[in-house]
Amino acid sequence: MPGLSSNAYLFLGAALxxxxxxxxxxxxxxxxxxxxxxxxIVLGAAVIDDVMGLIILAVISxxxxxxxxxxxxxxxxxxxxxxxxxxxxxxGQLFAPKIGKLFSKIHTGVAMKFTLAVSFxxxxxxxxxxxxxxxIVGAFVAGLVLDPVHFRFFKNSHMVEEIKEVAENTEKTLxxxxxxxxxxxSDKHIEDLLEPLxxxxxPIFFVLTGMGxxxxxxxxxxxxxxxxxxxxxxxxGKYVSGMVVGKMRKSLVGFGMVPRxxxxxxxxxxxxxxxxVSDEVFSIIxxxxxxxxxxxxxxxxxxxxxxx
Numbered sequence: 620m621p622g623l624s625s626n627a628y629l630f631l632g633a634a635l636x637x638x639x640x641x642x643x644x645x646x647x648x649x650x651x652x653x654x655x656x657x658x659x660i661v662l663g664a665a666v667i668d669d670v671m672g673l674i675i676l677a678v679i680s681x682x683x684x685x686x687x688x689x690x691x692x693x694x695x696x697x698x699x700x701x702x703x704x705x706x707x708x709x710x711g712q713l714f715a716p717k718i719g720k721l722f723s724k725i726h727t728g729v730a731m732k733f734t735l736a737v738s739f740x741x742x743x744x745x746x747x748x749x750x751x752x753x754x755i756v757g758a759f760v761a762g763l764v765l766d767p768v769h770f771r772f773f774k775n776s777h778m779v780e781e782i783k784e785v786a787e788n789t790e791k792t793l794x795x796x797x798x799x800x801x802x803x804x805s806d807k808h809i810e811d812l813l814e815p816l817x818x819x820x821x822p823i824f825f826v827l828t829g830m831g832x833x834x835x836x837x838x839x840x841x842x843x844x845x846x847x848x849x850x851x852x853x854x855x856g857k858y859v860s861g862m863v864v865g866k867m868r869k870s871l872v873g874f875g876m877v878p879r880x881x882x883x884x885x886x887x888x889x890x891x892x893x894x895x896v897s898d899e900v901f902s903i904i905x906x907x908x909x910x911x912x913x914x915x916x917x918x919x920x921x922x923x924x925x926x927x
Contacts, residue, residue: 620845620899627900629679630890634904635853637672639880640665642912646919657867661875669882673759674700676886677752683893700752704760707743711764736812739765755885828884828905831891837902846906853879853911871922877915883908
């Protein structure tokens, strides 16, 4: 597709970088293969992949907004993104327990836990935007910062009910059962708390993304041809990355890194919002995301069952 702006090509390339770790993780988990060294490599690499992808997104978005490109500017933006990630994690780990304790003094219920979690994401997203980064970078940092231990000051109604149930037991077994219950609920991850919200907003995100695709453009022969070529590049690029894992199963690692999923769509949506990604490029990215998302699970399942 010659004749596009350099920023459009950059956004298209950026959409190819991210790996959707959730899709691969579900395949490994469903087959009981999460303990495999290949699975651990894929999951670890995908997290690093996401961080690098967000830095790339921050750089490209700032370049588009500024309207100028220079080595110094790119270095400055990349430096800001890296410092924000590292600084946000360090400061968040230091202050999150104190903030959690403060909020628990106001109210110890689940609603306050939910408010604290959502507020963390919004505040970090706001701070990222204020320093010239994409809000998703801040939200990502908030997710890295929040930990179950930060909610240990809050009570859980289910925990209280179970404590009452075991209160009638003998004194000998009471302490051990109480410890298990407290650990069970304090270790409950933040994603469980936010799951109902995700059930509501995630479908809206995909619906809005789908509404942004023009069918007459998407099913144009030229667009489909380019999309298939980009999809091939998406598969080959990640598959080749599996060649460096030594004696382990290279194909398993390579195909495990292929899915693009929601992160690629976020990149495309941001680019379209900035006026850089055209309807044609947006359709190409959507087609690439669909193919890499739908084809990878059966390929991974075949490889895992074949090895078994």
